[in-house]
Every structure is written in C-alpha cells, then in structure tokens.
Amino acid sequence: MEAMQPDPIAAIVDQWKRERPDLDAAPMLVIGRLFRLTSALDQRLRPPFAAAGLGSGDFDVLAALRRSGAPYALSAGELSRTVLVTTGAITKRVDRLEARGLVARSVDRSDSRGRLVTLTPEGVALTDELIAVHLDNQRRLLAGLGEDERARLASLLERLALTLTSDDD
Amino acid sequence: MEAMQPDPIAAIVDQWKRERPDLDAAPMLVIGRLFRLTSALDQRLRPPFAAAGLGSGDFDVLAALRRSGAPYALSAGELSRTVLVTTGAITKRVDRLEARGLVARSVDRSDSRGRLVTLTPEGVALTDELIAVHLDNQRRLLAGLGEDERARLASLLERLALTLTSDDD
DNA sequence: CCATGACATCTTCCATGGAAGATAAATTAT
DNA sequence: ATAATTTATCTTCCATGGAAGATGTCATGG
Numbered sequence: 001m002e003a004m005q006p007d008p009i010a011a012i013v014d015q016w017k018r019e020r021p022d023l024d025a026a027p028m029l030v031i032g033r034l035f036r037l038t039s040a041l042d043q044r045l046r047p048p049f050a051a052a053g054l055g056s057g058d059f060d061v062l063a064a065l066r067r068s069g070a071p072y073a074l075s076a077g078e079l080s081r082t083v084l085v086t087t088g089a090i091t092k093r094v095d096r097l098e099a100r101g102l103v104a105r106s107v108d109r110s111d112s113r114g115r116l117v118t119l120t121p122e123g124v125a126l127t128d129e130l131i132a133v134h135l136d137n138q139r140r141l142l143a144g145l146g147e148d149e150r151a152r153l154a155s156l157l158e159r160l161a162l163t164l165t166s167d168d169d
Numbered sequence: 170m171e172a173m174q175p176d177p178i179a180a181i182v183d184q185w186k187r188e189r190p191d192l193d194a195a196p197m198l199v200i201g202r203l204f205r206l207t208s209a210l211d212q213r214l215r216p217p218f219a220a221a222g223l224g225s226g227d228f229d230v231l232a233a234l235r236r237s238g239a240p241y242a243l244s245a246g247e248l249s250r251t252v253l254v255t256t257g258a259i260t261k262r263v264d265r266l267e268a269r270g271l272v273a274r275s276v277d278r279s280d281s282r283g284r285l286v287t288l289t290p291e292g293v294a295l296t297d298e299l300i301a302v303h304l305d306n307q308r309r310l311l312a313g314l315g316e317d318e319r320a321r322l323a324s325l326l327e328r329l330a331l332t333l334t335s336d337d338d
Numbered sequence: 339c340c341a342t343g344a345c346a347t348c349t350t351c352c353a354t355g356g357a358a359g360a361t362a363a364a365t366t367a368t
Numbered sequence: 369a370t371a372a373t374t375t376a377t378c379t380t381c382c383a384t385g386g387a388a389g390a391t392g393t394c395a396t397g398g
Contacts, residue, residue, distance in 0.1 A: 012236065027308045028307065088385075089386070139193075161206050260379085262355095
C-alpha cells in the first residue's frame with residue numbers, strides 16, 4: 001500500500017469531467033479532500049497510542065474521562081455520546097481499558113442500572129502524558145498553515161458543521 | 170447512540186483549558202472538527218449505497234473504475250493506491266462486487282501475475298446512477314456555505330494536504 | 339403493591355479492514 | 369538456463385465497531 005501524488009482529488013474531478021461532462025464533481029474538492037485529509041491525519045496521529053498499546057478509539061475514552069474533571073467518572077451512555085460510537089463499542093473499549101488497569105467500573109449509587117467508568121491513577125497518568133504528545137503532534141501537522149489560515153479553516157469547518165446539524169439530525 | 174449539541178469541539182477545548190491550563194488545545198479546533206465533520210458527512214452520504222446493497226468502500230472501487238474510462242479496467246494494485254486501502258481489502262471488495270455481477274476479474278495478458286478488474290455493463294449502469302445521486306447529496310450537504318466559502322475551504326484543505334505530503338510520507 | 343413499559347448496559351453475531359505470510363509469476367544476475 | 373529477488377495478488381488471522389436482542393433496574397399507573 002503506497003502513497004499518492006499531491007492533490008489527487010483535483011485529478012479525480014478532472015476524470016469525472018471527462019467521463020461524465022453532464023455532472024459537476026466540484027463538491028468533491030471539499031468533501032473528497034476532507035476524507036483524504038482526515039485519513040492522512042489519523043494515520044499520523046496514531047503512533048503514540050499504538051506505542052502505548054492503545055487504539056485511538058480507546059484513547060478517546062480516556063481523554064473524555066480526563067477532561068471531564070475529577071473524579072474522572074462518566075457513564076457508558078455519556079461516553080457513547082461524547083465519542084460518537086455505540087454503547088456496545090464503549091463496552092468493548094472499557095473492557096480493554098479495564099483489563100489494562102486504566103479504568104475501573106463501579107455501580108452508580110443512584111441508579112444501579114448504570115455503571116460509572118472511572119480513571120484509575122494509572123489511567124490519569126497515562127492520559128496526561130499522551131494528551132500532551134497528541135496535541136504537540138496535532139500542532140506540528142498544522143504548522144504548514146499560517147495562524148490566520150488555521151483560524152479561517154477552523155471557522156469554516158465550524159460553520160459547515162453547524163449547517164449540517166441545523167438541517168436535520 | 171444519540172447526537173450532540175452544536176459545536177461540541179469548542180466545549181472540549183474549554184474543558185482541556187480548565188483541566189490542563191498548561192496545554193494549548195487549539196489544534197483541536199481544526200483537527201477535531203475535521204474528524205467530527207467527516208464522520209457526520211459519511212453517515213449522511215451512506216444511505217444510497219446501503220440501499221444498493223453496497224458499502225461505501227465498495228462504491229469507491231466502482232467509482233475508481235468508472236472514472237478511469239473505457240474499458241473500465243484497473244489492477245488490484247492501482248485500485249489499492251487510488252482508494253487508499255490495502256490490497257487485501259481490495260481483494261475482498263472485489264470479491265463482493267464480483268459476486269454481485271458488478272465487476273469481473275481477468276488475467277492481465279502482459280503479466281499473468283496481475284488481474285484486471287473490469288466493470289460489467291451492470292456495474293457501469295449502477296455506478297453511473299449512484300455517482301449522480303452521490304454528487305447531488307454532496308452538493309446538498311455543502312449548500313449551507315456560500316460559493317466563496319466553499320472555494321476557500323477547498324483551497325485551505327488542499328494547502329493543508331500539500332504541507333502534509335511534503336513533510337514526510 | 340404489582341404489572342407494564344422505559345432505560346442502561348452488555349452480549350452476540352456479523353461485516354469490514356489491516357498485517358503479515360503464502361503463492362505465483364516476472365525480472366535480474368550469474 | 370537457472371537461482372535469487374522482486375512484484376502482484378490472495379489468504380489467514382485478528383481487531384474493531386455496528387445492529388439487534390438479552391438482561392437487569394427503574395418509573396409509572398392502576
């Protein structure tokens with residue numbers, strides 16, 4: 001599995017223009033690039049998690065707990081909503097993290113249907129370490145853009161996200 | 170699995186600011202939003218493919234073949250490079266598409282290690298139908314932005330992608 | 339108080355993709 | 369010409385996540 005030339009998306013749009021001149025493939029210049037870029041960024045951000053024996057999905061759970069503040073406890077449902085995966089996936093992620101001693105499950109006192117997932121001290125320590133590395137890596141990946149460009153990009157992405165959620169949901 | 174409020178990313182950055190004031194989580198305003206947005210767009214673009222009994226990954230293969238032009242034939246390696254998945258994943262996608270009569274495999278005359286994956290007439294017809302729907306859906310998802318905003322977003326995404334590929338690879 | 343329905347989490351099953359090795363064919367060196 | 373290397377695809381195994389149903393608990397109405 002090798003890599004590709006700069007801006008393969010423009011080439012794809014050109015191919016469609018040639019094969020289907022009746023269609024306008026311009027939306028791919030945004031959406032296609034979003035997908036490619038996200039995939040490329042994901043690949044480059046994974047290594048620190050892999051080195052710690054975690055999938056990046058598992059780290060999402062640790063990070064959600066850590067940034068929620070002491071006592072670093074959230075329910076499976078809350079985790080499901082914040083990290084945008086099904087509760088079934090949360091169960092499995094928590095199983096893995098629990099097996100590694102990074103989180104612990106306890107029964108919610110006020111509702112024994114619910115389990116609270118809590119960071120252990122080891123979980124807090126590892127998360128604190130990884131989040132710093134992760135943010136540094138993110139910063140480095142964005143370093144090719146100027147400060148103003150990053151701000152405009154952030155703003156456009158926010159606007160697009162807002163128009164999506166207002167449409168339907 | 171429910172949805173979330175508008176702009177959850179800004180809230181996440183605020184949480185980190187409170188919990189770890191020594192860190193700067195601003196890169197998430199770009200990268201976090203990229204991931205969220207891509208996930209949201211993907212969910213909204215899938216239904217036509219699912220209705221045709223395809224995963225969106227399978228459609229990527231059909232589309233790559235279709236836009237390559239007659240005779241709509243590419244090798245597994247070429248497909249792997251254009252759709253950015255391993256050749257093993259291509260084998261499986263082609264297996265599924267072949268079982269549905271949308272593509273056919275044939276041995277490359279000039280190199281019998283290689284197999285050419287070719288769209289069948291049914292494959293061409295389905296792809297032509299789906300790509301039109303797909304592009305319309307993409308256009309609708311971007312309709313909340315003005316023409317100038319879409320252009321600036323496309324341009325910023327391209328620039329970011331270029332700075333990534335020049336860095337390393 | 340008990341029955342019914344709602345809810346939270348977990349379990350099971352399935353689909354997908356990556357990693358690494360296996361197989362087959364082409365290329366290169368001697 | 370033949371052995372060694374490279375290349376292209378496929379196979380096998382494993383990890384992950386979604387969908388839907390199972391289980392246990394709570395809430396509500398009679």
